[in-house]
Amino acid sequence: MTPENSKGQYPPSDEYRKYAFIKSEEEYYRIYDESIKDPVAYWVKQTDCIDWFSKDWKEAFTWDKKENKFTWFKGGKMNVTYNCLDRHVKNGLKNTAAIIFQGEEDDDVKVYTYGQLLHEVEKFSNVLKSKGVKKGDRVAVYLPMVPELPITLLACARIGAVHSVVFAGFSSDSVYNRVVDCTPKVMVTSDGSYRGGKKIDMKGKVNEILEKDTSVTTVVVVKRTGSDIVMEEGRDVWWHEEMAKAPIRCEPEVMDAEDPLFLLYTSGTTGKPKGLMHTSGGYLVGACTSFRNVFNYAPGQVYWCTADIGWITGHTYILYGPLSLGATTLMFEGVPNYPENDRFWQVAEKWKVDIFYTAPTAIRMIRKTGDEWITRHDLSSIKMLGSVGEPIDADVWKWYHKTVGGGRCPIADTWWQTETGSILISPMTGAFNLKPASAMKPLPGIEPVIYKEDKTECAAGESGNLYIKKPFPSLARTIWNDHEKFVETYWTAFPGHYLTGDGARVDEDGDYWLLGRVDDVISVAGHRIGAAEVEAALISHPAVAEAAVVPIPDEIKGEAIYTFVTLKDGFEESEDLKKQLIDQVRNIVGPIATPKTVQIANGLPKTRSGKIMRRLLRKIAGGSKKDELGDTTTLIDPGVIDVLIKGRV
Ligand code: WT7
Numbered sequence: 001m002t003p004e005n006s007k008g009q010y011p012p013s014d015e016y017r018k019y020a021f022i023k024s025e026e027e028y029y030r031i032y033d034e035s036i037k038d039p040v041a042y043w044v045k046q047t048d049c050i051d052w053f054s055k056d057w058k059e060a061f062t063w064d065k066k067e068n069k070f071t072w073f074k075g076g077k078m079n080v081t082y083n084c085l086d087r088h089v090k091n092g093l094k095n096t097a098a099i100i101f102q103g104e105e106d107d108d109v110k111v112y113t114y115g116q117l118l119h120e121v122e123k124f125s126n127v128l129k130s131k132g133v134k135k136g137d138r139v140a141v142y143l144p145m146v147p148e149l150p151i152t153l154l155a156c157a158r159i160g161a162v163h164s165v166v167f168a169g170f171s172s173d174s175v176y177n178r179v180v181d182c183t184p185k186v187m188v189t190s191d192g193s194y195r196g197g198k199k200i201d202m203k204g205k206v207n208e209i210l211e212k213d214t215s216v217t218t219v220v221v222v223k224r225t226g227s228d229i230v231m232e233e234g235r236d237v238w239w240h241e242e243m244a245k246a247p248i249r250c251e252p253e254v255m256d257a258e259d260p261l262f263l264l265y266t267s268g269t270t271g272k273p274k275g276l277m278h279t280s281g282g283y284l285v286g287a288c289t290s291f292r293n294v295f296n297y298a299p300g301q302v303y304w305c306t307a308d309i310g311w312i313t314g315h316t317y318i319l320y321g322p323l324s325l326g327a328t329t330l331m332f333e334g335v336p337n338y339p340e341n342d343r344f345w346q347v348a349e350k351w352k353v354d355i356f357y358t359a360p361t362a363i364r365m366i367r368k369t370g371d372e373w374i375t376r377h378d379l380s381s382i383k384m385l386g387s388v389g390e391p392i393d394a395d396v397w398k399w400y401h402k403t404v405g406g407g408r409c410p411i412a413d414t415w416w417q418t419e420t421g422s423i424l425i426s427p428m429t430g431a432f433n434l435k436p437a438s439a440m441k442p443l444p445g446i447e448p449v450i451y452k453e454d455k456t457e458c459a460a461g462e463s464g465n466l467y468i469k470k471p472f473p474s475l476a477r478t479i480w481n482d483h484e485k486f487v488e489t490y491w492t493a494f495p496g497h498y499l500t501g502d503g504a505r506v507d508e509d510g511d512y513w514l515l516g517r518v519d520d521v522i523s524v525a526g527h528r529i530g531a532a533e534v535e536a537a538l539i540s541h542p543a544v545a546e547a548a549v550v551p552i553p554d555e556i557k558g559e560a561i562y563t564f565v566t567l568k569d570g571f572e573e574s575e576d577l578k579k580q581l582i583d584q585v586r587n588i589v590g591p592i593a594t595p596k597t598v599q600i601a602n603g604l605p606k607t608r609s610g611k612i613m614r615r616l617l618r619k620i621a622g623g624s625k626k627d628e629l630g631d632t633t634t635l636i637d638p639g640v641i642d643v644l645i646k647g648r649v
Contacts, residue, residue, distance in 0.1 A: 009433035010401065012410050016383070020296045020430020028431045028441065035444040042445045043072065043473050047281075049288045050324060051087050053077040053254055063471060068483075068491045072282035072473040073257035080261055080280050081158035082252040083288075084323035085118040097328045100302065101147045102347055104194045104334040110147055114326070117151070120243075124148075124155035125250040127242045131186050131218040135160030135253055138263065140184040140216070142175055142206060144168045144193030145333040148222045148239060149309050150319050152188045157261060157280070160253035164263040164275065167310030168193055168202065170590040173537075174273075176209045178265040181275055182480055183215040188239075192225035196338040203229040210235070257281025263480050264312055266418040267521060267530035268489060275480030278421050284324055286422035286474025291321030293443055294412050294426045296384065301354035304330040305386075306344065306362060311527075312418040313388055317357060321422070336362050342373040345404075349377040356404070357386030357412075360393075361525035363400050364556045371403050379404065384429060385411045389526030390558045391514050397436035415439040415514050417500065418528070419490070421474030424448070425512050440511045445472055448512065450504050455494060458505065463515060466504040467497040520614060522551040523559050527592045531614065534561060534595065537588035541581055543571040548604050550618040552596070560596040561585075562621040564604060564644070573600040597621070597649045603640040605632070620644050 004010055012020070022028050035042035040061045047055065057075040064070070085098070094115040101110040112120070133139060139161050143149040145168075156163040166178045179187065187210075193200045203221060207230055210216055221231065222239040231238075261280045265273040297303055303322055307313035309331075322329040330351055336344050344366065348356060366373070385405050392400070392413055401411055410429035416422060425448065427440040434440070442448050447469040450458040458464040468475075475498065479486040493499045503515035517523060520531040531549040538547035546566045554560035565581060567573070578598040586594050599621075605613045619629050626645060632638050 005433060007433075009435050010410070011433045012430050013408065016410060017430045019298065019383075020428070021292055022428045022431050025431050028428050031444045032442070036447055039445050039447070039470060039472070043285065046285050046289045046445070046473075047073060047076070049292065050078060050083045050284055053079070057257070061471075065496055068487045070471040070477070071258050072279070072471075073285075076257040076281055077254050078257060078281055078284075079158065079252035079255050080284050080320065080324075081121060081154045083284060084154060084157075084320065085114055085121060086252065088114045088326045089118055091326075093326050096326070098323060099147065099150060100328060100330045100351060102330060102332050102334070102351070104197070104338065106346075106350075108333075112147065117154070119248070120147075120151045121154040121158060122248060122250040123243050123246040124151050125158045126246040127220065128155055128159060128161060128186060129250070130242070130246070131220070133159065133161050133186055135255075136162065136259075137186075138162045138164055138182045138184040140179045140182065140187040141165040142168060142187065142189045142202065143222065144190055144195075144200075144202070144224065145308055145331060146190065146193075146222060146224055147331070148188070148190070150331065153262070153309070153315075153319060158250060158252050160255055160259065162260045162262055164265070165310050165315070166265070167308060167590075169308075169310070169592055171587050172205045172208050173588040174533075174590050175205060176212065178273055178275070179209060179216070180212075180214055181265070181273075182263055185215060186218045186220065187216045188220045188222070190222040190224045191229045192227045194225065194333065196335050199225045199227055201227065203227075207232070255280045258477075262315065264315065264418055266312075267528050267533055273530070273533070274482070274485065274489070276419055276476040277478050277480050278474070278476055282473030282475075283421050284320060286472065287316045287321040288324040290422040290443060290474075291317065291325055291327075293428070294414060294423055295355050295357070295386070296430060297322070297325060297327050297355065299326070300328075301383075302328050302330055302351050302381075303355040303357075304332065304348065304351070304353045305357040306332060306336075307357075307359070307388075312421070316422055336366055337369070340373075341366070341369040342377065345374050345377040345379060348379055348382065352381035354381055354383050355386070356382050356384075357388065359389040359526040360387055360396060361390065361557055363387070363392070363396055363404075364558075367396065367399050367403075368556065374403050379406060382406075382409055385409050387411060387413045388416070390523050391516055392437060394436040401436070410434055413437070413439045415502075415512070419476045419498075420468075420472075421476065424468065424472075425514070435511060438507075438511045438513050442512070448504075449497070450506055451494060460506060460508040463503055463505040465493070465518060466500045466502045466514075467494055468500065469497055471498065522549070522561060524554075524561060524592060525557040529561070529589070529593050533589055534563065534585055534593055537585045537593075538563060538565055538581055540588065541584045543567050543577060544581070546604055546612075548612045548614060548617050549595070550614055550621050552618075552621045554596070561593065562597045562599070563595045564599050564601050564617055564621075566601055566604060599644075599647055599649050601640075601644055601647060603637065603643070605635050605640050605644070606637075607635065616641070617644075620648060623648070
C-alpha cells in the first residue's frame with residue numbers, strides 16, 4: 001500500500017521504484033536538465049531505441065522558423081513496421097504474443113505472436129500492392145476494433161503507404177470529409193461492427209460516400225458481422241479472398257525518417273477537420289521512448305490501453321509504442337458495460353493485465369455503477385494505471401487509485417494531443433510522490449511554458465496558455481493540404497512556440513495542472529469535437545437560420561454539447577423539431593456529437609463585427625445569472641441576453 005502522505009501525495013512503493021524506468025527524482029532531474037540544455041543531443045541519443053538501416057542524417061534537426069517547417073533525422077533510413085515486427089522476430093520474440101485480441105463476446109479471442117503478425121502483415125502488404133498502392137499513396141481505413149485494423153496500418157507502413165484512419169463511430173459526412181481531403185486509392189472497411197451486442201452498419205455508409213466522386217478505386221471489405229451488404233463489382237473485394245491468394249513475403253520499404261507515416265484528422269475551431277501529418281522516424285522515436293518512460297513495461301507483462309485505434313491514443317499506445325518495444329498489447333473490441341458493468345475488470349482479471357490505461361470518462365461511468373462490480377474481481381496483477389484525454393479530478397483520481405488500483409498502483413495522468421503524437425507531460429511514477437489530478441512532469445526533451453494573454457510567463461500558481469518551446473520529433477509536421485492553417489493555428493500566437501490550445505498552471509514544485517481547452521473545441525467523453533462542425537450540421541437543416549454550440553459541464557462525459565438555434569421565418573419551435581435537429585447532428589457528425597440540449601432562441605449575442613459571443617453563451621448555458629456574465633457592452637443588442645437566460649433549458 002502507498003498511503004497518502006501528510007501533503008496529500010502518493011509516494012511510489014519501494015518495490016515499484018526499483019522496477020520503474022526512471023527510479024528517483026534525482027535521476028529524472030539529471031536526465032531532464034541535460035535534455036533541455038541540448039535537446040537535439042538528447043533526441044539523437046534516443047534514436048537508439050529503434051533500428052535504422054542508416055543514420056546518415058546531415059543535421060539531426062532543421063528548423064525554418066519563417067516557414068514553420070522542421071525536420072528530424074532527415075536522411076536517416078528506417079521502416080516503422082520493421083521496427084515493430086521484423087526486428088523482434090529476429091531477436092527472440094517470434095513466439096511471444098504481440099497482440100491479444102479480445103472480442104466483444106468473451107470466447108472471441110485471437111492471439112497473434114510477433115511471428116504470426118508479421119506473416120499477416122506481409123500478406124496484406126502484398127494485397128495493397130496488388131491494388132496499385134505505392135510508397136507515398138494514401139490508404140483510408142474505416143474499421144472497427146478488429147485485428148485487421150492494426151494489420152492494415154502495419155502493412156501500409158511496411159510499403160510506405162500513408163494510412164488515414166477514420167474512427168468507426170463517425171457518420172457518413174464526417175467520413176466523407178476526411179476521405180476526400182487525402183485522396184486515397186484504396187479504402188479498407190468492414191461489413192459492420194459489434195457494439196454493446198448490436199450489429200452496426202459500416203459498409204452502407206461507405207457505399208453512400210463513394211456514390212460521390214472520390215479517388216477510391218478499390219474497397220477491401222473485412223467480414224466481421226456477416227450482415228447483408230452491397231458489394232460493387234469491380235471496386236469492392238473481400239479481405240479473406242485477397243489474403244488467400246496473396247504472396248507470403250514482402251520486404252519492408254526503406255523510408256526516410258521524414259517520410260509521412262500517417263494522417264489523422266482531428267477537429268479544430270473551424271468546420272473543416274485538420275489532417276495532422278506524422279512522419280516515420282520522429283514519430284516512432286517519440287512513441288517508443290515515451291512508452292518506455294511512462295509505462296515501465298517489463299517483458300512478459302500484458303499492457304492494455306482501452307482506447308480505439310481510430311484515435312491517436314490507439315495509434316501510439318495500442319500499436320506503435322508497445323510494438324516498437326516488443327510488448328504484448330491487448331486490443332479490446334467491446335465497451336465497459338456490455339454484457340455487464342464489470343466487463344473491463346473481467347477482461348483484466350482473465351488476461352492478468354499488468355498495466356491498464358483508460359480515459360476519465362470511462363472511470364467516471366464505472367464509478368457511478370458501484371464498487372461491487374470491481375471488487376468482485378481479482379485485479380492483483382495490475383501494477384500501474386493510466387489516464388488520458390481530459391482532466392481527471394482529484395476525487396475520481398482517488399477512487400481510481402483505491403478501487404481499481406487497490407491502493408497500490410501509481411497513476412500516470414498523461415497529457416498530450418493528436419498533434420504531439422506522443423505523451424509530453426506525465427508523472428514519472430517511479431520517481432515522484434503523485435499529486436492527484438496533476439499530470440506533473442514534462443518528459444525529457446520537452447520544454448513546456450505557460451504564458452499570460454500578454455505573453456509574459458506565468459509565475460507559479462498563475463494560469464495561462466500552455467505552449468511548447470521548439471519542435472520535438474513526434475510533433476506533426478503540417479496539416480495535409482493546408483500548411484498555412486498549420487502555421488496560423490499553432491505557430492502564430494507566439495512565434496517559435498507551439499500553441500497547445502490548453503490552459504494550464506504550474507505549481508511551486510514545477511508540477512503541471514491541465515485546465516482544459518481554451519478554444520472552441522468541446523471534449524465529449526474525451527472526444528474532441530469542434531463547435532463549428534456541430535454548428536455546420538445544424539445549419540444544414542432547412543429550419544435553422546443560425547446556430548451556436550458551447551460546452552456545459554457533464555458529470556460523466558466531462559463536457560456535453562449545448563446548442564442555441566435560431567429559426568428561419570415560417571418555422572416554429574416544437575419537440576419534434578428539436579429531435580430532428582439532434583438527429584441531424586448524429587447523422588452528419590456522428591453519435592459522439594449528439595447534443596444534450598437544444599435551446600431555440602430569437603437571437604444570438606453578437607459583437608458589432610457580427611461575431612457570435614460564445615463566451616457569453618457558455619455562461620448562459622452553464623446557468624450563470626446576468627450579473628455574472630462580465631462585459632456585455634460590445635453587443636449590438638444587449639436585450640437578447642435576458643431572453644436567452646429566460647429560455648434556458
Ligand atoms: C486534448 C487533445 C492525446 C490523447 C487523447 C486526446 C485533452 C488530453 C489530457 C490530460 C487534461 C487532457 C487536452 C488536449 N487532454 N490528455 N491528461 N489532462 N487534458 O487527443 O483528441 O487530440 O485531444 O485532450 O485538452 O488538448 P486529442
